[in-house]
Amino acid sequence: MEGEEQRDGSRGGEAVNGSDSPASLDGIEAILNYEFRDKRLLEEAFTDASYSPENCSSFERLEYVGDSVLNFLITREQYFSNPNLSPGSLTRLRAANVDTEKLARVAITHGFHRYLRHNKADLHQKIEEFGRSIEEYPLHSNGMIKAPKVLADIVESTIGAVFADSNSIDIVWKIFKELMEPLITLKTMKKHPMTELTEMCQKRNLKLEFRDRWQETKEIEVLIEKQLVGKGSYRKKLIAQNRAAKNALDNLDAFFPQFNQPCQPM
């Protein structure tokens, strides 16, 4: 746990490990700055169901607990620091901080993925791709990239493991508040492009259509008032749609200069 190499390897540095064999779990204790009483919890938190030697438990139970602990801790934090915020806005703010992408970023940033024990053929490549993609979006992509779910799972299972080991929400929060920085705030939270575009068009009474050209070109096209304003592609259709919406938002001023005017009553 105290080795220089583990500390170096676990924070900062390159985002994605080049090797497929997981590092010794001691390194995780250094990342967390927490020493487990029961090391089996730590082992469980980093074991995927695809990796099962010697009746080793996988992380799902701890992930289940960690999800609930994290949900509560973020709720508490945001409730007390936003005394006038509506429940709807609180819900969106919480979701932005506990969604798959946000947690997968936490995993990559702190090198959790190096410790994952799994036997999934293409996972290493997906993690590498995700590590590269997030460089384009410093805080959150808002649905423009696909995060490997297992990365979010091991952050939740580690939260669950620290909680099960310490039985203290205060210890969990002390550790994970720091690891999750920067938390997304009201000021930094953005809408998904799909949501933003849909709301804009509704407000301005403009007809919005998504043309599905997935079969032919793997593209989704955005038409506003029958004009082609944006398009997007990705290997997941929902993300392609979101990228098309983002592209349309970027092009909107050129096509519809009146978009920048205040909304007129209809």
Added chain:
Amino acid sequence: MEGEEQRDGSRGGEAVNGSDSPASLDGIEAILNYEFRDKRLLEEAFTDASYSPENCSSFERLEYVGDSVLNFLITREQYFSNPNLSPGSLTRLRAANVDTEKLARVAITHGFHRYLRHNKADLHQKIEEFGRSIEEYPLHSNGMIKAPKVLADIVESTIGAVFADSNSIDIVWKIFKELMEPLITLKTMKKHPMTELTEMCQKRNLKLEFRDRWQETKEIEVLIEKQLVGKGSYRKKLIAQNRAAKNALDNLDAFFPQFNQPCQPM
């Protein structure tokens, strides 16, 4: 808070208050056996949005917090007391203890509804009806009756209020573990009749159909292998469907005696 009348009125006794005007909130402190430092939280927890004199806040923010606190507390309790239970079973067990009906029962049992400030015309009648219906199902109806959501909301908002006032999950749990008794356990948890019937028919390879006669008779009929085996009615269609499934389950032995045999490989 110490008055004999409030204590008598708040526990046991008749389930539903005959009057529409809410009782003094001091009574709630007696039910909870907890004295609020900030009485405004207590007021907020029992104020519906339909009741808004003098800029009084309504319960939604506290309900949002209480939902998360309760989810965490039940998760913790069940995780530690069921060391080998799968996450899927843990999810179902938690859901059974925090769903609208379970929490609405808590509200009625302890008289929370007497303190609700609202201006909803038909709420009193719905609460009375619910109070009568639960007598038929001592623990949980599993989807056979409709619970007024506001009753569950005020249990969550009260949990949120105690948490916001005390900032202690241990105080919340000490109070609400008792108020929520009997908690539903693995032994006492039952499936919804719809789920049970569907699974039974799938296992035995029997053709199951629901015939929608809502328009004509407000009834849903269950046909198994084209025989009419059960029917159900209710003012909500989903509940009528569930009641029809229950009726079919009750009649199953008479129609298909082989249902009691062990499942044969197909």
